[in-house]
Amino acid sequence: MSVVSNDKQYIASTYARSPLSVSEGNGSHLTDFDGKEYIDLSAGIAVNTFGVADAEWVKAVSEQAQKLQHISNLYYTKPQTDLAKLLCEKTGLCKVFFSNSGAEANECAIKTARKYSFDKYGEGRYTIITLKNSFHGRTITTLSATGQDTYHTIFNPFTEGFVYAEANNIDDLKQKIEENNCCAFMFEAIQGEGGVNVLCDEYLKEAAKICEEKDILLIADEVQTGNGRTGKYFGYMHSGITPDIVSTAKGLAGGLPMGATLFGEKTKDVLVPGTHGSTFGGNPVCAAGAVSIVSRIDDALLCEVTRKGELVKELLKDAKGVESVSGRGLMLGIKTTRPAKDIVVEALEKGVVVLTAKDKVRLLPPLNIADEQLIKAINIIKDICGKE
Ligand SMILES: *Cc1c(COP(=O)(O)O)cnc(C)c1O
Numbered sequence: 001m002s003v004v005s006n007d008k009q010y011i012a013s014t015y016a017r018s019p020l021s022v023s024e025g026n027g028s029h030l031t032d033f034d035g036k037e038y039i040d041l042s043a044g045i046a047v048n049t050f051g052v053a054d055a056e057w058v059k060a061v062s063e064q065a066q067k068l069q070h071i072s073n074l075y076y077t078k079p080q081t082d083l084a085k086l087l088c089e090k091t092g093l094c095k096v097f098f099s100n101s102g103a104e105a106n107e108c109a110i111k112t113a114r115k116y117s118f119d120k121y122g123e124g125r126y127t128i129i130t131l132k133n134s135f136h137g138r139t140i141t142t143l144s145a146t147g148q149d150t151y152h153t154i155f156n157p158f159t160e161g162f163v164y165a166e167a168n169n170i171d172d173l174k175q176k177i178e179e180n181n182c183c184a185f186m187f188e189a190i191q192g193e194g195g196v197n198v199l200c201d202e203y204l205k206e207a208a209k210i211c212e213e214k215d216i217l218l219i220a221d222e223v224q225t226g227n228g229r230t231g232k233y234f235g236y237m238h239s240g241i242t243p244d245i246v247s248t249a250k251g252l253a254g255g256l257p258m259g260a261t262l263f264g265e266k267t268k269d270v271l272v273p274g275t276h277g278s279t280f281g282g283n284p285v286c287a288a289g290a291v292s293i294v295s296r297i298d299d300a301l302l303c304e305v306t307r308k309g310e311l312v313k314e315l316l317k318d319a320k321g322v323e324s325v326s327g328r329g330l331m332l333g334i335k336t337t338r339p340a341k342d343i344v345v346e347a348l349e350k351g352v353v354v355l356t357a358k359d360k361v362r363l364l365p366p367l368n369i370a371d372e373q374l375i376k377a378i379n380i381i382k383d384i385c386g387k388e
Contacts, residue, residue, distance in 0.1 A: 025052030051366035064288035079287035098282030102223035103137025105247035105259030117183035133194035189235030195358035196333025231306035231329030320386035
C-alpha cells in the first residue's frame with residue numbers, strides 16, 4: 001500500500017507504527033483505507049476529546065479558518081482571549097501562556113519556575129524535583145525533567161537541575177527538598193506514559209503543604225490528565241490542591257496542536273515581555289477549536305466520564321487475565337497476565353484501537369464515547385485478555 005511504502009521511504013523513522021491507516025472517522029468510530037471499521041479507545045493519545053469530526057468542533061474551527069487563520073502574537077486575537085478567560089474561570093487560575101504542544105507547555109512552566117525563583121532569591125535556586133517514571137516531553141529540557149533513565153542517554157549534555165523523587169513516597173520528597181536548592185516540584189496527577197500510576201491524594205496534599213511552606217512552586221503537568229480526562233477538569237483537582245503552574249495540551253483543542261501553561265496568583269506576572277514567546281502559540285484556529293471543547297467540559301460531562309470509567313472497571317472486574325485496573329475517569333491502565341503488546345495487536349485485528357503504557361494496556365477513549373461502543377470494545381478486550 002502506497003501510504004505505508006511512502007511513509008517508510010520519506011518519513012523519518014522515529015515511530016514503530018502499528019499497521020493501521022485511518023482514512024476517516026466519526027466520534028469513536030474509525031474507518032481505514034480498506035473500509036474496515038474500528039472502535040477507538042485511544043482518541044489519538046487523549047487528543048480527540050470529543051472523537052473524530054465532532055460537528056460543533058468542525059463548525060468552530062472552519063468558521064474561524066474562514067475568518068482569520070493567523071496574525072501572530074504581536075497583535076490581539078479574540079479566540080485566544082476567549083479561551084484564556086474560559087480556562088481561568090474553569091480552574092481558578094489567573095493567566096495563561098499558549099504554545100503548541102505538551103513539551104512546550106512544560107518548557108514554559110520550567111522557565112517560569114526558574115524565573116520566579118531568580119527574581120525572588122537570585123542565582124542558584126533552580127533545581128526542580130520531578131518523579132521517577134514521569135514523562136514530560138521530548139525536548140532536551142523536558143527529557144531532563146522526565147524521571148526515566150532510558151531517556152537520559154545519547155543526547156548529552158542534558159539540561160541540568162532536575163532531581164527525581166519516588167512517586168507516592170513523601171519521605172523521599174522531603175529528603176530531595178533538603179538535599180537540593182529547589183524552586184519547584186513537578187508531577188503528573190496520574191503518570192500516563194509511565195504506566196497509568198495514580199498519585200495518592202494524601203501524598204499530593206502533603207507535598208503541596210511542604211512546598212507551600214518552603215515557597216517551592218507546585219507544577220502540575222496536566223498534558224494527558226487535563227481537560228476532563230480523569231473526571232475532573234484537571235487531575236490534581238481530585239486531591240483538592242492548588243498548583244502554582246499547570247501545563248496542558250493533548251485534549252485541549254480537540255485534535256489541533258495547542259499547549260497552555262496556566263499561572264496562579266504567585267506566578268501570574270513572572271513572565272514579562274522578552275522572556276518567552278511563540279509564533280504559533282494561541283493560533284486563532286486552534287484557539288477556536290479549544291473554546292468549543294473547553295466550554296463543553298462541564299459538571300454533567302465530568303460525571304459521565306467518571307461513570308464510564310467505573311463502568312469499564314466493573315466490566316473488567318474479576319475478568320480472566322486481568323490482574324488490575326488503574327486510573328481515573330477515562331484514563332485507565334489494565335494490568336494483564338498476557339503481554340500488553342500482544343493484546344494491543346489482537347485488539348486491532350478485532351477492530352478495537354487501544355494503547356500501551358509500560359506493561360499495561362492503556363485506554364483513553366473520546367470523552368463522549370457512547371456506552372454501547374464502550375461496552376462492545378471492552379468485551380472484545382476482555383475476551384483477548386482471557387485467552388490462554
Ligand atoms: C504527551 C505528554 C507530554 C508531551 O506532549 P507533546 O505534545 O508530545 O510534546 C508531556 N507530558 C505528559 C504528561 C504527556 O502525557
